[in-house]
Amino acid sequence: MSQTQNPETIPFVDLVAQYHRYKGELDAAIQSILESASYIGGPANARFEKAFAEYCGAKYAIGVGNGTDALYLILRTLGVGPGDEAIVPANTFIATAEAVTLTGAKVVFVDVREEDALLDPTKLEAAITPRTKVILPVHLYGQLADMKAILAIAEKHGVVVVEDSAQAHGAEEHGKRAGSFGRATGFSFYPGKNLGAYGDGGGVVTNDAVLADKVRRLANHGRAEKFGHEIPGVNSRLDGLQGAILEVKLRHLDTWANERRAAAKRYTAMLADVPGVKGFEVRSEKAHVFHLYVVRVADREGLKTHLASRNIQSGIHYPQALHLLPAYADLGYAKGSFPIAERLAGEILSLPIFPEITEAQQRRVVDAIREWQTKGGAR
Numbered sequence: 001m002s003q004t005q006n007p008e009t010i011p012f013v014d015l016v017a018q019y020h021r022y023k024g025e026l027d028a029a030i031q032s033i034l035e036s037a038s039y040i041g042g043p044a045n046a047r048f049e050k051a052f053a054e055y056c057g058a059k060y061a062i063g064v065g066n067g068t069d070a071l072y073l074i075l076r077t078l079g080v081g082p083g084d085e086a087i088v089p090a091n092t093f094i095a096t097a098e099a100v101t102l103t104g105a106k107v108v109f110v111d112v113r114e115e116d117a118l119l120d121p122t123k124l125e126a127a128i129t130p131r132t133k134v135i136l137p138v139h140l141y142g143q144l145a146d147m148k149a150i151l152a153i154a155e156k157h158g159v160v161v162v163e164d165s166a167q168a169h170g171a172e173e174h175g176k177r178a179g180s181f182g183r184a185t186g187f188s189f190y191p192g193k194n195l196g197a198y199g200d201g202g203g204v205v206t207n208d209a210v211l212a213d214k215v216r217r218l219a220n221h222g223r224a225e226k227f228g229h230e231i232p233g234v235n236s237r238l239d240g241l242q243g244a245i246l247e248v249k250l251r252h253l254d255t256w257a258n259e260r261r262a263a264a265k266r267y268t269a270m271l272a273d274v275p276g277v278k279g280f281e282v283r284s285e286k287a288h289v290f291h292l293y294v295v296r297v298a299d300r301e302g303l304k305t306h307l308a309s310r311n312i313q314s315g316i317h318y319p320q321a322l323h324l325l326p327a328y329a330d331l332g333y334a335k336g337s338f339p340i341a342e343r344l345a346g347e348i349l350s351l352p353i354f355p356e357i358t359e360a361q362q363r364r365v366v367d368a369i370r371e372w373q374t375k376g377g378a379r
């Protein structure tokens with residue numbers, strides 16, 4: 001996550017620019033924690049949890065150590081464990097699957113849709129067995145998965161839906177936001193996420209009072225009181241510093257989402273006449289918060305190398321479908337099991353996007369893509 005010193009470089013994400021934009025507020029929040037020694041939990045954390053639950057349109061939010069733990073703690077609380085199965089899209093960050101693996105349950109992958117790289121609801125039913133406990137749709141790149149279709153199938157089969165909203169803080173559809181569709185939702189506040197702390201952080205959001213209470217205890221050594229350990233839990237708490245920083249940043253999250261949407265719109269317009277480079281479908285303006293702006297291109301490595309030669313950073317989310325990673329080799333999925341996720345993994349490239357990105361920076365990115373394309377790069 002370190003920032004480059006070369007002023008010519010267009011960074012993939014510019015967290016230093018964001019810090020300077022809100023330096024006064026952020027410094028004051030950090031100072032308040034140092035002056036009050038509320039390093040773990042504390043009043044700023046409690047205020048942030050309340051504000052974040054409200055932001056998501058849900059009743060409860062619990063700050064935890066990171067986004068992976070958020071999902072793991074939800075699954076543990078739901079009683080997911082050995083002998084159970086949980087459905088995860090084949091194209092996501094490995095953390096979604098890891099949260100399942102940590103419980104001892106088995107990961108079952110499902111392919112994604114060609115048009116938006118999101119979990120394909122039409123392929124869900126074939127993956128559901130009597131052992132299926134949970135479906136974990138991922139709002140990948142910042143766009144909400146097809147929750148209406150997924151919830152309908154889950155309900156029909158009596159399966160719980162847990163959202164992975166690590167990339168989609170504030171994404172909204174039918175008047176509901178990420179974090180208010182499923183039984184519970186895991187958020188990440190990793191620094192580079194749309195709402196990012198200055199270290200690791202995560203959140204569990206839910207309307208279920210019992211689940212919220214259990215997650216809070218499980219994340220704090222299985223206790224509600226100092227030595228009243230009711231169950232063996234874990235230590236996964238949000239730092240007071242992170243809570244204070246997130247409380248400040250949450251106030252600006254909608255502004256950033258709109259700036260990301262505007263930047264995405266500019267990219268889409270600028271790339272419209274560049275052959276061989278295409279984006280994903282956007283269902284509606286509000287449903288997408290553009291954590292990432294991802295394009296598809298046949299010679300992805302060629303374009304990535306060319307951009308790097310022009311001092312433009314880019315990313316790949318993700319270079320390998322999960323079922324083909326060494327980490328999940330033991331599940332026995334063959335190549336070709338999920339053809340769309342596999343094809344996308346070889347073609348996707350994430351262009352620089354962050355709230356502060358300028359039109360001039362985007363123009364440079366697109367000019368570089370065009371330069372590569374006219375040299376024959378797209379063929």
Ligand SMILES: *Cc1c(COP(=O)(O)O)cnc(C)c1O
Nearest residue numbers: 066067068093095096166188190
């Ligand atoms: C970042 C991320 C996570 C995990 O978050 P951490 O805070 O890094 O543990 C989970 N799922 C997805 C889709 C993510 O992008």
